[in-house]
Every structure is written in C-alpha cells, then in structure tokens.
Amino acid sequence: MRPPHKYVVLVLGLILLALVILVAVGVGSVNVAPAEMLSILRAVLKGADPAQLGGQAVVIVGLRLPRVILAGLVGAALAGAGVAFQALFQNPLADPYIVGVSAGAGLGATVVIGFGLTIVGSQVLAVNLSAFIGALGISYLVYRIAYSRQGVSNLLLLLAGMAVSAFLSAVISLVMVFGSRNLAETVYWLMGGFTGRGWSELWLAVPCISVGLAGLWFLRRELNMLLLPEDDARSLGVDVGRVKVLVLGAASLMAAAGVSVGGLIGFVGLVVPHGARLVVGPDHRYLFPTSVIYGAVVMILADLVARTALAPLELPVGAITALFGAPFFLYLLSQAKAGRR
Amino acid sequence: MQTVPFPLVIVDGAKNVLEIKEQPQRIISLSPGVTELLFAIGAGDRVVAVTTWCNYPPEAAKLAKVGDMNINYEVVAELSPDLVVADNSLQQTTAERLVNLGLTVLQVKPVNIVGILDSLELLGRVTGCLDQAQDLIGELTRLLAANRRRVENSPLAKEPVSVLVLLDPEELYSAGSGTYIDEVITRAGGTNLAGGVPGAWPKLSLEYVLAKDPEVILLTYGEPTDLVKNPYLRRLSAVKAGRVYLLDPDIYNRPTDRLIKGIPLLTELFLPVREAR
Incomplete structure (x- = not known):
C-alpha cells in the first residue's frame, strides 16, 4: 500500500467532479454554447432574474444547475451509505436500501401520488416529505425489530429489512391498483430519476445529506473497527453498540434523503464502494471520501446519459445505472476471483 | 366586434387563479385535445409547440415537440412560452414544476361534452379569440340540439x-x-x-x-x-x-x-x- 496513491485518486476525483459538473450543466436537450452559459451564470450571480434573461437562462439556472447538484448529492449519499452499510453488516452485498428505506420511500410517494394528496397546495412537497418520512420511519421500525438488550443484531436487521420491504412492496402494489388514475406517474417515480427535479428538492437533500456525510466522516475510524470481530473492537475501547447506532442513523438519513428526492436508483450504492475498495483499499479514512466523490461523479454522468442519449426523450436514470452497474459489478467479481487464485 | 380586455384574471379548470397580462403570443399545448381546440378557435397560429401525440390538424403535427405524457422541461423553458395549456390529464407535480419555472399554466377540464364547450369558452377568453370560440360553441350547441330532436323522434x-x-x-x-x-x-x-x-x-x-x-x-x-x-x-x-x-x-x-x-x-x-x- 502506497499512501500517496490514495491521495492521487481523491484529488483526481475532485478534478473529475468539477469537470463533470461543468459538462453536465452545459449539455442537454437544449444547446447552450459554453460562452453563453458562463455569461448567464455571471449575470445571475450579480442578481439578475433568469426569467428576464430568456429561455436559455431558465434552462441553465432553473433546471440544469439544480438538477446536476441534486444528482451529485444523491450519488454521494447512496455511495456513502453503501460503504457504511457494507462495513456495518460486514457484508459485501449490503446496499443503501438494505434496511428498508427504498420500500418506505416508495410507499410514502405512492400514497401521495396515487391519492393525489398535497401539502400547503403542493404535491411536489408532499411527495418529497412523505417519501422521506416513510423511508426514515421504516428504517427506524426495522432497527427497533432488530434491537434488544444485547444491542442491535446484524442478522435481525438484515432479515427484518427484507421482510418489511417485501410486505411494503405488496402494499405499494395495492395502493397502485386503488390509485390507478395516476398509475403512470407512480411507475415513473418508482423507476427513479431527476426529470424536472431541482430547487424544490434541494432544501431537503442538502441538509440531510450534509449531516449524514459529516457524521460518517467523523466515524471513519470507527467504521474500520466495525470490520473487526466485535470482541476485538471492544478490547480496543470502542463502544460497538453506540457506533453501530450512529452509523445506522447517519447512513439511513442520507439514504432516505437520496431516495425520497431521486426515487429508487440501484447499483450506485453497491458498485461505487466496491470499485473504490479495489483502488484505495478497505481503510475507511480513504474509502469513504473516495466513494462519496466518485458516487457523485457516476450519478451526474448517469443522469447526463439518461437525458441526452435519446434526447428530447428522457430515460429513467435507474435503468442507466443498472445497465452499466450490473456488468461492472460482474467485472469486479471476476477480478476478485482472479485475485484469489 | 367584441374585444376581450387584457390584463385578464380568470379561474381555470384546476381552480387556479391566473393573471393573463397580455394576449398570449407563444402558446405551448400539452395535450392533443387542447391542441385541436386551440386551432378550432383560431389561436393555432400562436401555438409554438405541442406533444408528440398532437397529430391534428396537420399544421399542428409539424410544430416543435415538448414530449408526450412526460414532457421535457428544458425544451419547454427554452421556448419561453407566455402560456402553457393543458387539460385535466396533466399531472399535478408537472403543473407545479412548470409554475416554479415562472410559466403561466392554464388547465381546462373537458371531462364531458359540456366540459368541452366550457373549455372552448375559457380558451377563447384567454387567447383573445372569444368571438370565434362563441361562434363554434353556438354551432356545436345547435348540432347537439338537432341530433337530440332526431333521436327523440325516432324508435331509438x-x-x-x-x-x-x-x-x-x-x-x-x-x-x-x-x-x-x-x-x-x-x-x-x-x-x-x-x-x-x-x-x-x-x-x-x-x-x-x-x-x-x-x-x-x-x-x-x-x-x-x-x-x-x-x-x-x-x-x-x-x-x-x-x-x-x-x-x-x-x-x-x-x-x-x-x-x-x-x-x-x-x-x-x-x-x-x-x-x-
């Protein structure tokens, strides 16, 4: 292991992230020349109203910029939560949805869309809030099921998460049948994506994901301890029970925020941590930030492909991440097999 | 000649209160039915974009497309419409997101035959084509009445x-x-x-x-x-x-x-x- 190598990967990731953001804001179904884009951004920074600057300014400032930021945040959240859950469960198959956040968010969103509910006259707000509360509520329920005086049992968390998710997907199907007038919209929500999303989602995503990321960053050494057998960790002076609860809370918060604003987007939370682990190793002081940065890069790119591949038609971003993520995961598996030989 | 004054404040089919400052010159239609109604009342030459399903009248099919049930917000925003018209099939979240972009979104509610006539009147008022809309409403009302008499006087x-x-x-x-x-x-x-x-x-x-x-x-x-x-x-x-x-x-x-x-x-x-x- 050569430590400088890890920093190179991190710095490269940051440069890549900056580049990807610039490209993603500049490219889309509407063509905006780079010079035009910069002058729009400059004018808006000086306080100009995008609506007065014309259609292209609304596209850049009202749609693309917030969408790219949102995609980056959700990618970071899913990859970061994936790392945390994989450490917590000591299970390489753990993904951000393992404790039921996706099913909880799905139920929350489906109920609001299916029955046409609103909060203060806004359905966008209702969908986001209801999905978020559903996601957090369900992960707390799963946590309570797995909790006993001996602490949180990983096995119970895993099984309870699966059982609750299966139950909720049945409820979601029923809600979809009864709220069938809005069936198509529900299906599109469940497929995941960032179409039309932006500022009205960022108020939820920014605080929750920032708190989650910061929390897990402070716990990066403790995440390493979780990889040891519990007795060994205890003998090193780590309060394993407390660490588990904190990690679970931070990761669930991020995953819940991510899924409630982006829908169910698979594979980013699974593949990015594994890819990062291959390059920088299992030490969470490097693995966590690397996964977070590359998670953002991957999600912004996936969304870019989703909205440009067949423009002006938009594809569900979850389909793009699965389309590229699953083969890449298989490639990682074959590499791991070769390494074992 | 009856003139409709602008600015105009109306309540649309989704019970939203809209202020139409001037006669709309760049209209986007988000449903095939609305597209046909706009052309039928003579507002078609101010429609700048429609959905991929809008195939009638033939002039409408040649216009720019903003998507189907899922609209492309970027394409809509770039066209800078001063009026976006949809019917009750529009998803509420879509309507909200368009309003958040600063657009004026009018929803008509043609849920049945009477609703179609009401929608024609509302569209006529908002686009400044009330005369033509009322002519068409009159023609359709007479046609409905004549057909009802015909059915009532038959074995049907x-x-x-x-x-x-x-x-x-x-x-x-x-x-x-x-x-x-x-x-x-x-x-x-x-x-x-x-x-x-x-x-x-x-x-x-x-x-x-x-x-x-x-x-x-x-x-x-x-x-x-x-x-x-x-x-x-x-x-x-x-x-x-x-x-x-x-x-x-x-x-x-x-x-x-x-x-x-x-x-x-x-x-x-x-x-x-x-x-x-």
Whole structure:
C-alpha cells in the first residue's frame, strides 16, 4: 500500500467532479454554447432574474444547475451509505436500501401520488416529505425489530429489512391498483430519476445529506473497527453498540434523503464502494471520501446519459445505472476471483 | 366586434387563479385535445409547440415537440412560452414544476361534452379569440340540439341500440362510464354495454359479451374481419348483420369539437338497426 496513491485518486476525483459538473450543466436537450452559459451564470450571480434573461437562462439556472447538484448529492449519499452499510453488516452485498428505506420511500410517494394528496397546495412537497418520512420511519421500525438488550443484531436487521420491504412492496402494489388514475406517474417515480427535479428538492437533500456525510466522516475510524470481530473492537475501547447506532442513523438519513428526492436508483450504492475498495483499499479514512466523490461523479454522468442519449426523450436514470452497474459489478467479481487464485 | 380586455384574471379548470397580462403570443399545448381546440378557435397560429401525440390538424403535427405524457422541461423553458395549456390529464407535480419555472399554466377540464364547450369558452377568453370560440360553441350547441330532436323522434328514444365498444378485438377491452365514447353513444341513441361496468377501460369477459349480444360493435383498433374470424364473437348479432364499424380513436377518445361533430354519424349508424325491423 502506497499512501500517496490514495491521495492521487481523491484529488483526481475532485478534478473529475468539477469537470463533470461543468459538462453536465452545459449539455442537454437544449444547446447552450459554453460562452453563453458562463455569461448567464455571471449575470445571475450579480442578481439578475433568469426569467428576464430568456429561455436559455431558465434552462441553465432553473433546471440544469439544480438538477446536476441534486444528482451529485444523491450519488454521494447512496455511495456513502453503501460503504457504511457494507462495513456495518460486514457484508459485501449490503446496499443503501438494505434496511428498508427504498420500500418506505416508495410507499410514502405512492400514497401521495396515487391519492393525489398535497401539502400547503403542493404535491411536489408532499411527495418529497412523505417519501422521506416513510423511508426514515421504516428504517427506524426495522432497527427497533432488530434491537434488544444485547444491542442491535446484524442478522435481525438484515432479515427484518427484507421482510418489511417485501410486505411494503405488496402494499405499494395495492395502493397502485386503488390509485390507478395516476398509475403512470407512480411507475415513473418508482423507476427513479431527476426529470424536472431541482430547487424544490434541494432544501431537503442538502441538509440531510450534509449531516449524514459529516457524521460518517467523523466515524471513519470507527467504521474500520466495525470490520473487526466485535470482541476485538471492544478490547480496543470502542463502544460497538453506540457506533453501530450512529452509523445506522447517519447512513439511513442520507439514504432516505437520496431516495425520497431521486426515487429508487440501484447499483450506485453497491458498485461505487466496491470499485473504490479495489483502488484505495478497505481503510475507511480513504474509502469513504473516495466513494462519496466518485458516487457523485457516476450519478451526474448517469443522469447526463439518461437525458441526452435519446434526447428530447428522457430515460429513467435507474435503468442507466443498472445497465452499466450490473456488468461492472460482474467485472469486479471476476477480478476478485482472479485475485484469489 | 367584441374585444376581450387584457390584463385578464380568470379561474381555470384546476381552480387556479391566473393573471393573463397580455394576449398570449407563444402558446405551448400539452395535450392533443387542447391542441385541436386551440386551432378550432383560431389561436393555432400562436401555438409554438405541442406533444408528440398532437397529430391534428396537420399544421399542428409539424410544430416543435415538448414530449408526450412526460414532457421535457428544458425544451419547454427554452421556448419561453407566455402560456402553457393543458387539460385535466396533466399531472399535478408537472403543473407545479412548470409554475416554479415562472410559466403561466392554464388547465381546462373537458371531462364531458359540456366540459368541452366550457373549455372552448375559457380558451377563447384567454387567447383573445372569444368571438370565434362563441361562434363554434353556438354551432356545436345547435348540432347537439338537432341530433337530440332526431333521436327523440325516432324508435331509438324508446329502445336504444345496444352497443359494444372494443379497443382491442382480441382482449375485449372496452370503454366504461366516464369515457367520452360512453357519453357520445348515449347521446347518439345507444346504450353502452360496458357503461355500467366499473372502471374507465374495463376488460369484459367473453361470457358477458355473448350474453348481452350487442346489436352494434364499434372498434377503435383492428379490423371488423377480426371478429368474423373469432369462433365465439362471430355468433354475435352485430357480427352476423355486418354492423361492426371501425372508429377513428383520435376523434372518439379526445375531448374536441370533432368528437361532438361525430355524434350524428353514430346516430346514422344506429337508426337503420331499428328501421330495419
């Protein structure tokens, strides 16, 4: 292991992230020349109203910029939560949805869309809030099921998460049948994506994901301890029970925020941590930030492909991440097999 | 000449209060029905973009496209429309996101024939084409009244023709209550066999269809010969008597003036069934 190598990967990731953001804001179904884009951004920074600057300014400032930021945040959240859950469960198959956040968010969103509910006259707000509360509520329920005086049992968390998710997907199907007038919209929500999303989602995503990321960053050494057998960790002076609860809370918060604003987007939370682990190793002081940065890069790119591949038609971003993520995961598996030989 | 003053404050079909400052010059339509209504009242030359499903009138099909049920917000925003018009099929979240972009979104609510006439009036007011809209409303109202008299003075008044609508001759999907075609059949002097079945687009059982034995079958997809090939459906009276007709779904499934003008055509199909006896 050569430590400088890890920093190179991190710095490269940051440069890549900056580049990807610039490209993603500049490219889309509407063509905006780079010079035009910069002058729009400059004018808006000086306080100009995008609506007065014309259609292209609304596209850049009202749609693309917030969408790219949102995609980056959700990618970071899913990859970061994936790392945390994989450490917590000591299970390489753990993904951000393992404790039921996706099913909880799905139920929350489906109920609001299916029955046409609103909060203060806004359905966008209702969908986001209801999905978020559903996601957090369900992960707390799963946590309570797995909790006993001996602490949180990983096995119970895993099984309870699966059982609750299966139950909720049945409820979601029923809600979809009864709220069938809005069936198509529900299906599109469940497929995941960032179409039309932006500022009205960022108020939820920014605080929750920032708190989650910061929390897990402070716990990066403790995440390493979780990889040891519990007795060994205890003998090193780590309060394993407390660490588990904190990690679970931070990761669930991020995953819940991510899924409630982006829908169910698979594979980013699974593949990015594994890819990062291959390059920088299992030490969470490097693995966590690397996964977070590359998670953002991957999600912004996936969304870019989703909205440009067949423009002006938009594809569900979850389909793009699965389309590229699953083969890449298989490639990682074959590499791991070769390494074992 | 009646002039409509701008600025104008109106309440639209979604109960939103809108302020229209000037006569809209760049209109985007988000539904095929709305597109047809806009062209019918003479506002078509100010429509700048439509959906991929908007195929009538032919001029509309040539306009820029903003998507289908899922619209591309970037394309909409770049066109800087001063009015976006949709019907009640617009998703509420989509409407909100468009309003958040600073756009004026008008929703009409043509849920039935009367709703179509109301929508024409609202569109006429908002686009500054009220005169033409009222002319068209007058023409359609007279047409409806004339056809009602014709039905009332015919054997159809006492004994409406039983009608089966098939969206798909293989799967027996039909049009239930609340659909445009259901109301149109009733007004034309028929009884829709799927009118009392729950759901807008129910799938009927073969038993039900054979037991009810419709006198007329209206297809919106496929060919009348498809029914002759079917060993069960060919026993139906409508098939034996050759009373299977193919309707243009664009006319009979959209809330437009063409739908209303299509009612007398159905009455023409229904009358011979009674007169033949």
